[in-house]
Amino acid sequence: MAMSTSTDAGAADLPRVAQDPANARVSALLASAARRTPMGDTPAAWLLLLPLLLFFLVSVVYPLIETIRLSFYDIRGLGKPTYVGLQNYFKLFSDDNFTTAMIATVKWTLTSTFVSVAIGWMLAMLCSLSPGRTLPFRVMIFAAYGVSEAVSGFMWLGIYRPDVGLLNALLGSVGLDAWQNPWLGDPSTALWAVIAAYVWTQVGLPLMTCFASIQAIPKNLFEAAYVDGAKPYSMLRHIVMPLSLPGVRVAIFINLLSSLKAFDLIFILTSGGPVRSTETVGYFMYRESMQNFKLGYGAASTVILLLGVLLVSIPVIIKRTEAAR
């Protein structure tokens, strides 16, 4: 005899279960459950979410509140904190180094996101021409996304070294000696050199999301277009590109957020230099908090960075939530 554990069916089966003496204890429990008021969906959902919410409160909300609280204090080294109200924020916006970091962050975020998504999208379209044959290629590109940025950083250090670096050696070998440059030492090229390395690490994700979107396009659309005499470029322009946009949007969103928080690669390649030319807000925050140990000032810059991240993510989340409804 099948025994349902759902509340309604369980109540209906009760008399039959009770007839079996071996199931007496089970039937007593079910009777007790049936007498209780069934829990609605919403309380049940909250109950199930509770452990996760508690974890979120401890690991995200509490540190966030603590960071905001710290931003109102002047803390130098291991000395005692002094309450200074909004002074850290006023100081931050009159700090030339922070302004430079903001500009570098904007350049870094927009360029790295645009370039990595553009390359990833283009590669995804090329790979979709022959998904089977391009599998090893896609795996290799995605592997770069999986490699730790610290490891990638050391590899790119070797590429950019001014004396025995691979890039300068390649340029020299093809007769472009005049183009050889200490890429990470020249303030005019350092940021772009680090962005290039960062793009290399980030292309894998857009490639995969865009490729998945392209694979989801119904085949009959291509068949219909072919029957109508559409050329390959037209199919690319009017079918593949517009219908793979959901994957592009996801890639832009994720890469934008990742690039706002980027730190490891900058730390390994330039430590924010030369002359602070590669110092983003994320690195500024690290330098002030962890090197100069001005925790209050560093916390204020963290709050500004957080606002930037929220500014990017909240509209997207709202839009996606509305779309889901």
Place this chain on the structure above:
Amino acid sequence: MKSTRYRFAKTVLAGTVLSAAAGMANASALSGDLVMINWLGGAQGEMMQKLEDDFVAKNPDVNFRNIVPQATGDARGGIRQVILGGEQADLLINTWPAFRQELVDADLLLPVDDVWQENGLDEVLSGAWRDLSVIDGSNYGVTYTFGDRSGIWYRTDTLEKAGISAEPETWDEFKATFAPLLENDITPMSVPAKVWAHAEWFESLLIRVAGVETATKLANHEIPWTDDAVKTALRKWQELLQANCCDEPNTMLATDWDNSVDAALKTGDSAYVLMGMWLNTRANQEYGETPGEDYTIMQFPALGMGHDDTSMVDAKELNLLSTVKNKEAATAFMVYLLSADATAIMTEYGLASPSANADTSLYDPVIAKSVEEVSNAKSLQFVLGDLLPGDLGGEYRVQLQKFLQDPSDETIDAVTAALEKVAADAYP
């Protein structure tokens, strides 16, 4: 039979006496966990491990544990994280006088005057080394090694290749070596300006131009960064740059200290490098070169401005943290580092010890030369960058990078003004 019994009884008695003696010895022996915040890496890290192993071999009931802070370059940030993170450590390896002051101000260090007295350290370390760790009349550290930071390192075959037969002793002689070096495709000075090491040349120039007192005043911000002494030191450096001492500015800014040392002491692509005594450890232990034969050290050239009898030094000390749980073992390790056994291990790794127990006959020619230079100096100055508050220390290195990019008089004015602006807010 009788004699056998007699021998047996004697053996038992002797065993009992020895056991009792061992028991008494154990009662006073060191034991328990000894925890040290240790940020040393590379060959120096290996040396410290060897010292710890030797200490534990002598005190087998001690369990030595290192807390390794996350650190690249300046380890102070990582150490602060460890301390604020609630780690319970007994000892700290420290090389920054400004950091010692910060720890004392935060009540995180214990004075070690009692350690000093109980172990007769006045007999082992001279008063100058004791004074180095004194804050407000109390001593907070035991210095276990020091280095000559005004010593210029070079490969002997590099100078030979350029036909330079004698070490340059004066400023003009030093600059005169640049031309033959450049003719042989050797960069005269290797200056790694990526993070911090480019400040070394400025600091030795400052004490040779204006003396130790001026450098101390600058470190305490008792004179402004716009002072003539600072500008004169920068102008002296400007002279070197105008004499094509170095790689082009952006190459210097892309070069880290380790690649720079490789260029000077391993490959010979550059001639001179100015850095700490750990270069001896690196060249000796990591490159496998022979000190005094393959490479050596010469003192900073005399400028003839009245302060050529000064030297810049660094030192490493052990501090006793206020979180200490095993003070007995911690102080014993402090004292052990000044012992003959410990100093012999340091010597093996190319480092000098200030301890009177050090057997100077074991010193290799490079250590011996650097110790002699420091001993002969009339006044010593601790590394300026390590005396500055954290944010000024960072800005100081960035402004010197700007100077290297464009070593003009205008830049000197701009750089010193920028440093003064940061210094005005950096001191409590």
